Amino acid sequence: MTIEVRELAVPAAYDDGTRAWATFAEMVAVRNAVMAHTWDGDAATHAITTREAYGTASSQEDERLVYLGGWLDGRLVARGYVELSRREALHVAGVDVLVLPEARRRGVGTAVWRAARAICEADGRTTVQAWVDHRPATGPAIPAPTGFGSVPADAPEVGFLLRQGFVLEQVERMSELCLDDATAELERLRDAALPHALGYAIRTWTGRTPPELLDALAALHRRMSTDAPAAGLDHEEEDWDAGRVERIEEVEERRGRDMLRAVAVHEATGALVAFTTLVVASPDRPIYQHDTLVHADHRGHRLGMLVKVANLLALAERVPHGARVMTWNAEENRPMLRVNEALGFRAIGYEGAWQLVRGSSWPDGLPSSA
Ligand SMILES: CC(C)(COP(=O)(O)OP(=O)(O)OC[C@H]1O[C@@H](n2cnc3c(N)ncnc32)[C@H](O)[C@@H]1OP(=O)(O)O)[C@@H](O)C(=O)NCCC(=O)NCCS
Incomplete structure (x- = not known):
């Protein structure tokens, strides 16, 4: 089993027929497949088009956006995303990691997260935040420290974020x-x-x-x-x-x-x-x-x-x-x-706002990503 993580180039133009475009479009398909899985097969509601994704990727004046691909045995199965604000909060980054359901629990998510974390470190970011969809569930729950809302304790994304050291700070209601x-x-x-x-x-x-x-x-x-x-x-x-x-x-x-x-x-x-x-x-x-x-x-x-x-x-x-x-x-x-x-x-549904601050469970002196 081989896992490879690489930064993806933003294509120079929309649907320009290049290899970079094909990979970009493949990355959007991975993102949409993960969202459809999260929402019980509802692909229509939560999918984005390549035009929408490219509109975001090609607009980098107010924030720098870095895209990562994760390959398992040569197949693109994961995408990472790092958002680095350019105008304020220059110590804060936003991160998102998605892995296709059939490729999970093999360390791909961790490999993509480590690459994302290295980008944050290289840019001097000391706080990383992640906004994550959680479906309502009836089992054990982790309450938000605000006292309002909770997320399901046994959901994959919750296990993953806790493992990486993130702390739940807030819950948003999705209506x-x-x-x-x-x-x-x-x-x-x-x-x-x-x-x-x-x-x-x-x-x-x-x-x-x-x-x-x-x-x-x-x-x-x-x-x-x-x-x-x-x-x-x-x-x-x-x-x-x-x-x-x-x-x-x-x-x-x-x-x-x-x-x-x-x-x-x-x-x-x-x-x-x-x-x-x-x-x-x-x-x-x-x-x-x-x-x-x-x-x-x-x-x-x-x-x-x-x-x-x-x-x-x-x-x-x-x-x-x-x-x-x-x-x-x-x-x-x-x-x-x-x-x-x-x-x-x-x-x-509910969206958890998670945060990781360098110096706590994100130790100094990284990378520990080897
Ligand atoms: C969260 C997600 C990215 C994890 O991807 P992955 O490739 O399965 O992650 P890894 O294999 O690297 O798992 C690393 C650790 O996270 C924890 N973890 C991952 N999935 C878990 C699960 N279903 N239940 C409990 N813990 C889990 C475990 O500690 C795991 O280590 P282990 O397998 O040695 O026990 C994937 O489930 C996903 O794409 N979910 C939907 C998108 C999402 O919510 N992303 C939020 C993250 S920003």
Whole structure:
């Protein structure tokens, strides 16, 4: 049995017919097969297209992304991914390791993880974080130190992460909304919220943010990075400006996705005080709910509910039947969960946020990876 781990080159262009492209596409297929296995064969919901994967891989201005392949006896069976932020939290890295079900328990995951860890070390990263899907289970559970949520103790990914020294820091609830079931309720929720939001106007758009709103939206993104509950996860305020907002919109375009935005404007000052974002790939694929924030000075006016309702109504116009929206929220984030539960979101899984800090179970003086 031979295990080989190599860094994968990002192809110079989409589907350019090169060997690098063939391996990149094979890596996406490995990722999708693992996700389908995790979700009981539901390949359609959790798969990504090569266009989406390439849109991510070819956008490296705000973070450096390194891809790893893991070969068992000459066959690609694993993929690793290392995310190295370039603008803030320069000591923190994100890592993900996936191994095809039929190739597990042979040390491939460990080999890919060690290669990922070596990349983190070479880049001076001292904290590594991993966000991992866990299906709901009825057996023994490991509780989050926040006191909210847990992950199944006997799941493979949990055994693997504990073995590598990671600690569970936070649990996010993964929820889904079937928009057809919610549409009738949305207008009622909006009407109930509006009297609490006198003096605010709601505005929506699709695609690029109007230039005059870019700076204000960047300021809200900056707040998002400090205001969202992060439990014991090491993080820093993110360095947002208008250019960074434009870059994330360009990336979504390159992935072939549309962004739907809803914001709240404080009419007396013209300030942008709340925003929410939906990302639409195609009508038959899940729609992703991204960040939602109400500025701290403007909370208590039901603006979170109002921007979400406005964006969902805009989505219902665009995808009149069968839209499914997926969202992730910290299990301790009751204000956001209360809004989502009222809208009709239901839990379908959990995501564990795991962390490894150098000097604890990640000893100094590595590599120990030989
Ligand atoms: C987690 C995953 C990457 C492990 O890959 P793998 O190739 O099986 O890992 P290894 O063979 O190197 O296992 C290393 C150690 O992890 C632990 N481990 C792995 N699978 C386990 C399981 N099913 N139950 C308990 N412990 C397990 C064991 O300690 C194992 O050592 P051992 O086999 O000597 O007992 C794989 O199960 C996977 O792809 N899961 C889905 C994706 C995912 O959740 N990834 C999260 C990691 S970031």
